[in-house]
Amino acid sequence: xxxxxxxxxxxxxKEGQNVTLSCEQNLNHDAxxxxxxxxxxxxxxxxxxxIVNDFxxxxxxxxxxxxxxxxxxxxxxxxxxxxxxxxxxxxASSATxxxxxxxxxxxPGTRLTVL
Amino acid sequence: xxxVEQNSGPxxxxxxxxxxxxxxxxxxxxxxxxWYRQYSGKSPELIMSxxxxxxxxxxxxxxxxxxxxxxxxxxxxxxxxxxxxxxxCAVNRAGGTSYGKLTFGQGxxxxxxx
Numbered sequence: 001x002x003x004x005x006x007x008x009x010x011x012x013x014k015e016g017q018n019v020t021l022s023c024e025q026n027l028n029h030d031a032x033x034x035x036x037x038x039x040x041x042x043x044x045x046x047x048x049x050x051i052v053n054d055f056x057x058x059x060x061x062x063x064x065x066x067x068x069x070x071x072x073x074x075x076x077x078x079x080x081x082x083x084x085x086x087x088x089x090x091x092a093s094s095a096t097x098x099x100x101x102x103x104x105x106x107x108p109g110t111r112l113t114v115l
Numbered sequence: 116x117x118x119v120e121q122n123s124g125p126x127x128x129x130x131x132x133x134x135x136x137x138x139x140x141x142x143x144x145x146x147x148x149x150w151y152r153q154y155s156g157k158s159p160e161l162i163m164s165x166x167x168x169x170x171x172x173x174x175x176x177x178x179x180x181x182x183x184x185x186x187x188x189x190x191x192x193x194x195x196x197x198x199x200x201x202x203x204c205a206v207n208r209a210g211g212t213s214y215g216k217l218t219f220g221q222g223x224x225x226x227x228x229x
Contacts, residue, residue, distance in 0.1 A: 033217075035219075040221075040222075041221055041222075042119075042203060042219035042220050042221045042222055043159070043203070043205075043217075043219040044219075045216060045217070045218075048216065058216070090158055090159070102147050102207055103147075103149065103161060103164050104149075104161075104205075104217060105161065106151075106158040106159050106160070107158060108157070108158050109157075109158045
C-alpha cells in the first residue's frame with residue numbers, strides 16, 4: 001500500500017526545545033517537500049529536496065533544518081530559533097522534475113503546538 | 116499583488132448547484148496548475164491537474180485554464196454536501212531552480228447546504 005506517512009500526528013513542544021518531524025514515502029518519488037499551514041491560510045514552503053543528499057530552502061526556512069540521506073525519508077527539525085512554530089506541518093512528494101511528474105501528494109500532517 | 120489569489124469566500128451553494136472557484140496567478144511563466152481539496156483538520160488531496168489551455172473534465176469536476184488571462188478555475192457540478200471543504204489552488208513556478216515549487220492560494224471555503 002503506497003503512500004506518505006508522517007509521525008507523530010500531534011506533537012507538543014516546550015519553549016527552547018528542538019523537535020523532529022518524520023516523513024517517509026514508499027512511492028519511489030525523487031522529490032520531497034515540507035510545508036507549513038497556519039489557520040485560515042494556504043501552504044508555505046519550508047524546504048524541498050529533488051534528490052538524495054541535496055535540498056534547498058523554501059520561502060520560510062529560518063528556524064528549520066532538514067536532511068535527505070535516503071530517498072524515502074525527509075525529516076524536518078523545528079529548532080528553538082523558530083519563534084512561532086505552532087502550525088500544521090505537511091510533507092509532500094512528487095515523482096520527478098518533469099512536468100507530468102510534478103504532481104505533489106501529501107502525507108496526513110503533523111500538528112505541532114508550543115506549550 | 117499575491118502570487119496566487121483565490122476568490123474570497125466563504126462560498127455557499129445549494130445541493131445540486133454548480134460551484135465555481137476561481138484563481139489568478141502572477142507568474143506568466145507558470146506551467147502546471149492544481150486544485151486540491153482539504154477537509155477540516157486533514158491534509159490536501161489532489162482533485163485535478165491541468166497543463167494546457169482549455170477545459171479538463173473528471174466526473175463532476177471541470178478545470179479551466181486560460182494562460183493569457185493568467186486564470187484557472189474549478190467547476191463542481193451537482194454539488195453535494197460532501198463537497199464542503201476548503202479548495203486550494205496551486206501553481207508550479209516557472210522552470211530552472213524553481214522547478215517543482217508550488218505556490219498556494221489562501222483557499223476558498225465551500226459549503227454545500229441541503
